[in-house]
Amino acid sequence: MSIFEGVNWLQLLVTAIAMGCIYSLIATEYTLIYNATGLVNFAHESFIVLGAYIFAGTFERALQFPHWLAIALTLVSMAAFGVLVASTILNPLRNLQFVTYAMFGTMMLSRIIIEICRLSWGSLPFTVKGFLRESINIGSTVLSESYIYIIVISIIVISLLQAFFKLTKAGKAMICVSQNKDAAALMGINVSASINLTVAISSIICGIIGILCAPLYNVSSNMVTSAATKGFCAGVIGGFGSYPGAIIGGILIGLIEQFGIIFIPSVWKDALSFGLMIIFLLIRPGGIIKRKKA
């Protein structure tokens, strides 16, 4: 049992769940857009990067606002950005003839946003000083403060989102739109406004992910490339289009990749989640929680 020697289970577990929460949030964020528009937003990575840059580059470094104000302003700007993208780009893409064209469109959107980030904030990676950089000691275990925050904030975000769907009229309207656009329009729901709101919420979640990832990775244009792709894996494994599925898939990927490195060299951990996704796509394309057809 030599491979289990020196393994700090608590630390591993917290890291796994924290990374799993990031993947769950990513999966939730693009599932929102997928349910509302039928488009898979390949630009979601760039939304997250943009959120991180607005937070760290503009509000923290350039303007030196206090953290809470910086976070609030970032989320507001991300919401505005979401409405802008939804009305100018996602709407025309949604109506194209082939889904491949729309996918290509979102890929190009992603590159544009990343380039704009590089041009406006420079290509050198930077860090946010004094933001979630502390660590907590429990016995011999050293836990990074940011992991605890990630777990807590993810739980809050996901519960708020569920409450929004269950309790508010706008949330219920969103579910109607994702189930049947024509019927929703007949019931008097403004479909394009509802889509704008959905994309705005998705962008806010992207902003939150960006802020949470800022202490984990340095802020740079490719800071979340692998996390964003693993978010896709999480969605597929959990069940594409379902919110519980996104959460289960995310946590599962987090656990598998963190505990997997006990058994295999850590350089292979990215291949592990992609391999798992391909196996799931081949054997059970619906994922763990199959979404009921509307």
Add this chain to the structure above:
Amino acid sequence: MKKKYWLILLVSAVIVVAYVLLFMTSNSYIQSVMNMLLYNIVLVLGLNFITGLTGQMNMATAGMMALGAYSFAIADTSYNVNPWLSLLMVLALGLVIGRALGYPSLRLQGFFLSLTTIGFNEVVRITVNNLTDITGGATGYKDVRRLPFFFQFPDKNSYFYLNLIFTLIMIAIAVLVVNSKWGRAYKSIRDNYEAAEATGIDIAKLKIQAFTLAAVYSVVAGVMYAGYSQYLNPTAFATSYSQNYVAMLMVGGIGSVPGNILGATLVTVLPEVLRAFQNYYWVMFCTICLLMAIFVPDGLWSLLQKAIRFVQKKLNRNKEVA
């Protein structure tokens, strides 16, 4: 009709001769760009079968190219197999990859398939990066032995001529396939799945066939790349490169060989031409691509064709009036 074919052949011959002349008179930097254009054309032609004609998003082009390039290099250089025999082995590998990737496409559609291919691309890149003993890992694979030709290639750039011959052969095959019964059947799968099936088209067989063609084209491009640069590095096969090939396909024209060549040329050559805009080039280019995806989804070639048809109509009308 015969006259039209001769005209097309003549125009192509002029283009090839002009290309060779341009190559001979250029400096070695432009020569390497011109060579890059050749394997980009082959890649886009391959991608055209699957994404352009059959309408299945394939984001594994760079990964398939990596498999071709590395397996050629390993068979040829590490194990000292005869180079032409290694080329044959790589072609066989292309058939296997095509089958392996084509099979999921029977069950998966749209973005699920594109996620599978992204996953495949990443797994290939990570594997190549980590099998340090065989592939050289992140430091790369050096000194790939080249295919011998009628003469040995003393100079790096003269290998271009062999690549040019490969490209011409691949273009010829692509023209034949696109304009054949196969090509039309592929298009029918993209345009109307159910109608195609109802007319008795074996969709499963054709999809796998299209994937196999794409894989074979990609591994050939990989061999061309390995032979010219003689140095392989996993960073050259990242998923973002696969996106570049899709961009070439979309910009030029989906489904038509001249459109593919046009797109590959534009996307490869424009960065070199627009050095003046350097910082803003990429953002401009991507914006144009996005606008094209929204307004001209069929690519530049379809615009050109429309223009030609418009002019022809005008001319015919003038004739009738006269």
